[in-house]
Amino acid sequence: MTDQTTSFSPLDLETPEKPFLDANELVINMGPQHPATHGVLRVILRLDGEKVMGLECVIGYLHRGVEKIGENRTYTMFNPYVDRMDYVAAVSNGLGYCETVEKLLGVEAPPRAQYIRVILTELNRIASHQLWLGTHALDIGAITPLFYTFRDREEILKIFEKFCGARLTTHAFRIGGLLYEAYDGFEKDVKNFVSFVTPKIDEYEELLTTNRIWLERTKGVGVISGKDCIALGVTGPVLRASGVKWDLRKAQPYANYKNFEFEIPTGQSGDTYDRYLVRMVEMRQSLRIIQQAVDGIPEGPIMAKVPKVIKPPVGEVYHSIEAPKGELGYFIVSDGSTQPYRLRVRPPSFVNLQALDQMCRGQLVADVIAVIGTLDIVLGEVDR
Amino acid sequence: MHQFVEYVLLYLSSDKTPGSAGNMFWAFVYIILIFTGLSVAVIAMNWLERKILAHMQVRLGPMRVGPHGLLQPIADALKLLLKEDIMPAEADGFVFWIAPLLVVLSAFTVFIVVPFGPTHAVTDMNIGVLFMLGVSSLSVLGIVMAGWASNSHYPLIGALRSSAQMVSYEVAMGLAVVSVILMTSLNATGTGTLSMIGIVQAQQSQGIWFIFKFFPLGLIGFFIFAVAMVAETNRAPFDLPEAESELTAGFHTEYSGFRWSLFFLAEYSAMIAVSSIAVTLWLGGWLRPFSNLLGGSTWELVFSFFPSLTFLFLAGMCFYSTARMPKHPYFRIQTLGLAGFGVVLGLIGLVLFVTPVRLRVQDIYWFSAKVAAFMYLYIWYRGTFPRYRFDQLMKVGWKVLLPMSLGVLILTAMVPILGPIIWQHIQHLL
Numbered sequence: 001m002t003d004q005t006t007s008f009s010p011l012d013l014e015t016p017e018k019p020f021l022d023a024n025e026l027v028i029n030m031g032p033q034h035p036a037t038h039g040v041l042r043v044i045l046r047l048d049g050e051k052v053m054g055l056e057c058v059i060g061y062l063h064r065g066v067e068k069i070g071e072n073r074t075y076t077m078f079n080p081y082v083d084r085m086d087y088v089a090a091v092s093n094g095l096g097y098c099e100t101v102e103k104l105l106g107v108e109a110p111p112r113a114q115y116i117r118v119i120l121t122e123l124n125r126i127a128s129h130q131l132w133l134g135t136h137a138l139d140i141g142a143i144t145p146l147f148y149t150f151r152d153r154e155e156i157l158k159i160f161e162k163f164c165g166a167r168l169t170t171h172a173f174r175i176g177g178l179l180y181e182a183y184d185g186f187e188k189d190v191k192n193f194v195s196f197v198t199p200k201i202d203e204y205e206e207l208l209t210t211n212r213i214w215l216e217r218t219k220g221v222g223v224i225s226g227k228d229c230i231a232l233g234v235t236g237p238v239l240r241a242s243g244v245k246w247d248l249r250k251a252q253p254y255a256n257y258k259n260f261e262f263e264i265p266t267g268q269s270g271d272t273y274d275r276y277l278v279r280m281v282e283m284r285q286s287l288r289i290i291q292q293a294v295d296g297i298p299e300g301p302i303m304a305k306v307p308k309v310i311k312p313p314v315g316e317v318y319h320s321i322e323a324p325k326g327e328l329g330y331f332i333v334s335d336g337s338t339q340p341y342r343l344r345v346r347p348p349s350f351v352n353l354q355a356l357d358q359m360c361r362g363q364l365v366a367d368v369i370a371v372i373g374t375l376d377i378v379l380g381e382v383d384r
Numbered sequence: 385m386h387q388f389v390e391y392v393l394l395y396l397s398s399d400k401t402p403g404s405a406g407n408m409f410w411a412f413v414y415i416i417l418i419f420t421g422l423s424v425a426v427i428a429m430n431w432l433e434r435k436i437l438a439h440m441q442v443r444l445g446p447m448r449v450g451p452h453g454l455l456q457p458i459a460d461a462l463k464l465l466l467k468e469d470i471m472p473a474e475a476d477g478f479v480f481w482i483a484p485l486l487v488v489l490s491a492f493t494v495f496i497v498v499p500f501g502p503t504h505a506v507t508d509m510n511i512g513v514l515f516m517l518g519v520s521s522l523s524v525l526g527i528v529m530a531g532w533a534s535n536s537h538y539p540l541i542g543a544l545r546s547s548a549q550m551v552s553y554e555v556a557m558g559l560a561v562v563s564v565i566l567m568t569s570l571n572a573t574g575t576g577t578l579s580m581i582g583i584v585q586a587q588q589s590q591g592i593w594f595i596f597k598f599f600p601l602g603l604i605g606f607f608i609f610a611v612a613m614v615a616e617t618n619r620a621p622f623d624l625p626e627a628e629s630e631l632t633a634g635f636h637t638e639y640s641g642f643r644w645s646l647f648f649l650a651e652y653s654a655m656i657a658v659s660s661i662a663v664t665l666w667l668g669g670w671l672r673p674f675s676n677l678l679g680g681s682t683w684e685l686v687f688s689f690f691p692s693l694t695f696l697f698l699a700g701m702c703f704y705s706t707a708r709m710p711k712h713p714y715f716r717i718q719t720l721g722l723a724g725f726g727v728v729l730g731l732i733g734l735v736l737f738v739t740p741v742r743l744r745v746q747d748i749y750w751f752s753a754k755v756a757a758f759m760y761l762y763i764w765y766r767g768t769f770p771r772y773r774f775d776q777l778m779k780v781g782w783k784v785l786l787p788m789s790l791g792v793l794i795l796t797a798m799v800p801i802l803g804p805i806i807w808q809h810i811q812h813l814l
Contacts, residue, residue, distance in 0.1 A: 028537040050541070050774055141621060141771025147441035213621055213770045315398045365541070366624075 013025035025053060031191060032061045036139045036369045039379030043356075043368065044058065050364045055357050059350075062158065062383040069201040070343035073173060075101050075310040078343070086381040088149035090169050091124035091160070092323040099254055100305075100319040105175070113177035113302045114256040119190055119293045120172055121255070122286040126197065127156040127322045128324035128376075129279050131287075132353050133204060137274070140217050145207055152200045155193050163228040176306030190294045194287050202281055207241040208276070218273035222359040222371035225270055232358070233351045236326025238375060241278045242270030248322035255321075259296075260289045272374045279376075311338055325349050325376050345384060401581070403496075403507020407531045413504045418495050426652040430457040433763050440767040451722035452705065454681035464566055467641035470489055472534060474640065479533035484639065484646035486526035491650040491657060493520045498660045499581045501670045501747030512580035515559055519553070520616075523654060524550040527635050530647070534638035545624045545774055550616055552781040557612035559789035560605045563796040567594050567602070570800055584669035591676055593668040601792055606666040610761075613658040615781065617651065621769035622777060644799050652739075659758035667754050683723030688742050691749035694734030702726025727753045 026049075031042040040061035046053045064086060070078045071139045082097045083090035095117055102108060109117065126344045134146035157167040162183050172178075208214045224234070226242040247264040249257040265281035265356055267274025312334040320329030326348025335341040352375050359375075360368045402410035431446070431454065438445030446453025471480055497512040509515050518803045524547050531543020553787055568586040569576030577583060587593055595606045615622040624634075637649045653798040663669060703726045709719040736742055772780065 026537060026541075028541075050545075118628075137770065141623070142766050142769065143437075143443050147443060153443050207768075208770075210769065213772055215768055215775050217773055364773060364775060366771075 020307045027187060030368070032058075037372060038135065038377060039380070040376065041289045041372070041379055043355075043372070045368065046367070047365065050051065050366075052170055052360050052363055055360055055368065056354055057356060059353070059379070059382050062379045064384065066384040067343050067345060070340055071365075074338045075312070075340065078340070079173075079175065080169070080171045082345075082378060083171055084123075085345065085384055086128075086323065086325065086328075086349065086378045087168055088378055089124050089128040090325045091120050091172050092128075092321065092328060094171065095121050095255065095328055096171045096319065096321040096323065096328045098175050098323065100317060100332055101175045101310065101312065103319050104315065104317045104332055104334055105310065106313075107176055107306055109177040109201050109304050110254055110301045111256070111298050112305065113173075113304075115293050115297045116178060116186075116302070117173060118255050118257065118260070119290055119297075119334055120160070120170075121195070122290045122293070123156050123159060123190070125286045125324045126283050127153045129283050130156075132324075132373075132376045133276075135372075136376075137214075139206060139373040140214070142208065142214070148200070148204060148207075155196060158218065159186075159189050159193060162186070174303070175310060177301070177303035179303075181302055181310055187294050187297065189330070190290060194294075196290050197370060198284075198287060199365040201280065204282060206253065209280070211338045215273065217366075217370060218276060218374075219271055220269070220369045223269065223271045224355055224359050228358060229270070232355050232356050233324070234326070236352065236376075237282060238279045238326065238352055238355070241267035241274040243268050244328055247328060248320060252320075254319070256293075257289075260292045262286075262289050269290065272370055275374045309338060311336065320346065323348055325378070325381070326352055347381040347384060349375075349379075349381040353377050353382055393435065394661040399503060401499075401503055401505045401508045401666065403505070411506055414504075415496075418498075418506065419492065422492065422495060422653050423649070425656060426649055427457045427461070428509045429656075429759055430460070432759070433766075436760070436763045437767050440764075449710070451718040451725070452723065456727075461645065464641055464645040469642060470638075470640045472536065472638050474535045476533040476535065479529050480638075483526045483530035483533060484643045484650070486529065487523045487650040488646045488653075490519050490522035490526065491653040494657045495653075495660075497580050498562070498657070499584060499664060500671055500751045501579060501744075502585070504670075504748055505581065508579055508653050510582075511578050511664070513578045513583070513661070516580070516657070517558060517561065520654060520657055521550065521554055523650065524649075530639065531635040533634075536638055539637045541634045542637070543625075546618060546635055547649050548774075549618070549622065549777060549781075552778060553612045553615040553785070556608055556781060556789045557616060559793050560612065561661075561665060563601070563605045563789070563793045564594050566793070566796050569796035578670075582662050584664055584671065586672055587668045593666060595666040598796060601796050601799065602761060603648070604788065605792045605796070606662070608785050608792065609662055609666070612781075612785060613662060614762070614765060615777070617655045617658055617762075619651075619655065620766040621771050623771060624777060625772055655759065655762055656755060659755045659762075662758060663751060663754040670751045672746070672750050686744045689737070691745055692733045692736035692742065694749070694753075695729050695736060698731035699726045699733055702729060775806070 005049070026047045028045050028047060029042065031037040031044055032040040032351050037043065042058040042061065044056045046055065058382045066081055069081055073081070078093065079097060084091040085093050085168065098109075110328065130149040134149035139141075160170050160172070161167045164170050164180065182213070224238070224242055227243040228234075229239045229244060235246070243266055245264050245266050248254070248307040249262075250264055262285045263281075265278045265285065267278050306316040311331075314334055314336040316331070318329060318331045320327045322328075327346065328348055329346035331342075331344040331346070333342040356368075356375065358370060359371045363371075391407070394405075394407060396409070398405050402414055434456070435445045435453070442531075446456035446757070449455045471477065494516045494619075496506045497509050497515055514576045527546045527550075528543045530540075531546070534540070564583065565576050565578060567590075568583055570590060571586065575585065583594075590597070590708075591779075593602075595602045618624075636644055672690075674683075678687075679805060702722055706719055706723045706726060709715050709722065736745060744788040
């Protein structure tokens with residue numbers, strides 16, 4: 001049995017020659033239409049009873065060729081497309097793209113724009129984590145947190161809607177800064193939100209953090225070591241829960257993050273419970289950043305001097321930001337024209353997803369669900 | 385004709401259940417009544433679960449079909465009946481067909497012995513508890529058959545989980561029940577009873593509900609049963625067999641329409657059935673609360689008004705909601721419907737004031753009220769707890785509940801014998 005688990009790929013399986021009852025293993029197909037695979041992920045599981053002997057992810061059901069589209073659109077035209085990758089954290093995607101192009105152009109957004117960008121991005125991080133918490137808890141069987149988190153996420157979406165007219169795929173930023181000035185009362189809204197949501201996070205924690213069943217379901221489930229995370233390229237809360245203190249906001253400060261005080265939460269054991277705790281602390285830290293940003297928001301222009309037609313110099317650039325799910329990187333090769341010669345996205349979900357097999361092997365079917373939830377993948381980003 | 389009327393009326397003066405008295409007419413009437421009542425209870429439960437769960441989850445629940453969604457379960461039932469009856473091509477037709485029937489049959493048959501009052505049961509068997517546990521565990525057969533006959537992976541895993549779960553929790557459940565049977569034997573003759581009515585009467589004559597007997601032994605036994613019964617009925621947090629996020633819908637994934645609704649019906653009536661066992665065994669069945677503390681004929685009278693007062697309260701709630709309905713022609717039918725519902729409830733409440741009705745119905749009322757409390761607990765669990773994993777579920781069943789119930793059983797057996805001896809020694813020492 002142990003030999004089989006080490007070298008296995010379900011796709012290599014042939015139809016068992018023996019009758020069904022004699023076969024020790026059961027190959028089942030989870031997804032692409034399954035309530036707990038967060039979209040259209042398809043997982044082929046090989047089971048021995050309830051024990052997972054191995055699994056393989058089949059992706060691509062949501063492939064839209066975003067990178068290829070990027071090669072056929074001007075830099076400005078491509079901006080809205082990035083929102084459609086990780087649609088629950090569209091603002092982060094936009095920030096990453098805009099900053100990459102700005103780096104290529106050699107311009108920097110003015111301070112006021114940077115502050116507003118940070119506020120919106122951190123709000124979006126909270127929204128993304130709230131959505132993760134709700135769905136993750138739902139997968140594990142607690143249905144109530146979902147409604148609580150959606151109730152509070154709504155407040156964030158209202159701020160986005162007031163800011164730019166869209167709730168989900170916001171297209172909030174432009175290359176070089178912002179298109180619109182923040183609306184009247186933006187700061188007040190954000191401050192109100194901070195004081196509104198702080199007790200709500202306590203409320204989520206009250207339901208789950210010390211819940212016996214929650215502890216049993218998440219502790220020691222889907223353990224991955226920091227070393228393995230680095231080897232697999234896993235980033236974000238998953239990496240930090242394994243004890244690696246790596247957050248691009250601190251490690252390679254972008255936007256204005258070096259001006260803000262916040263802590264990077266880390267876990268020790270790298271299990272599902274630690275990842276849960278890390279994300280909960282991250283929400284609180286995001287609130288801290290938002291509070292500082294909204295208190296210190298400067299006056300001034302919101303748009304840097306960027307030409308109407310963006311024609312970056314020939315060259316290539318890689319820039320990455322800390323999206324809610326991990327390192328979101330953009331690699332752009334410019335040939336001097338108005339369109340990128342090649343645009344490559346390094347999505348955190350896609351890279352993190354490859355740790356699934358390692359985290360699930362030897363665990364039970366129910367744990368696969370918990371681990372898919374805890375990886376916090378968005379299929380729009382995995383498939384692009 | 386005259387003889388028949390006499391035969392029918394004979395029951396009303398009898399102090400036996402129709403089955404025990406051999407009165408076939410009333411037994412038949414009771415079967416019909418219980419069947420209808422149960423179906424209505426399941427429908428009401430469906431609506432209540434949605435509403436209560438919704439309010440726990442900061443939403444409104446059904447609001448569109450009828451006033452406050454009161455007609456939603458009926459609309460759903462109609463939808464289910466009209467749906468296409470799908471049977472997978474590879475399914476084992478006969479087993480697929482018979483599985484839901486078996487589940488429903490076992491879920492309804494147990495109600496033969498449920499005592500809604502000293503005379504309000506179809507029959508009083510001297511092996512009542514055994515019959516209930518035995519018949520209700522037949523449903524696992526139906527679930528396994530459903531999972532197997534579907535010839536599909538998810539139902540199969542669901543069915544395996546379900547059978548393992550139900551079988552292992554039945555052990556702890558049975559041992560907890562035995563401790564109650566031991567308690568019933570604490571009388572002059574020293575013989576206990578397995579009859580459901582006998583168990584309640586034992587609580588009546590001992591003047592204590594068995595949940596408080598040998599405190600905290602009765603409480604622990606009750607707790608074990610209360611946990612095991614949730615697992616037994618496959619409800620949250622033990623709803624692994626139908627774990628939506630893991631196995632889509634578990635053993636009834638391939639079922640649809642009417643067959644699916646049979647599973648639904650069976651699940652809810654099984655919940656009511658096990659709650660009835662818990663109420664009968666630990667919570668004094670049809671006995672009213674506080675009979676020791678607030679005894680006497682005055683308090684009897686006050687407590688016998690409770691059924692009608694409950695209905696009048698519900699009627700009042702309906703009228704209150706009617707007054708709050710939006711004053712728009714669009715809502716006219718809904719407002720009228722709600723008011724009509726309130727009138728019906730109010731009339732029932734008034735009828736329950738009539739003395740013969742009141743005295744005859746109050747037993748049923750207290751029994752139903754206690755069962756309803758359990759139903760609320762079921763909903764509350766569902767809104768609060770995450771789901772156990774399969775191995776953890778087994779661990780809780782075999783490593784926690786089973787030793788606990790064995791301990792309770794042994795201690796319950798020892799206390800009546802050793803207790804007086806120890807007490808004598810203590811007195812001697814003093």
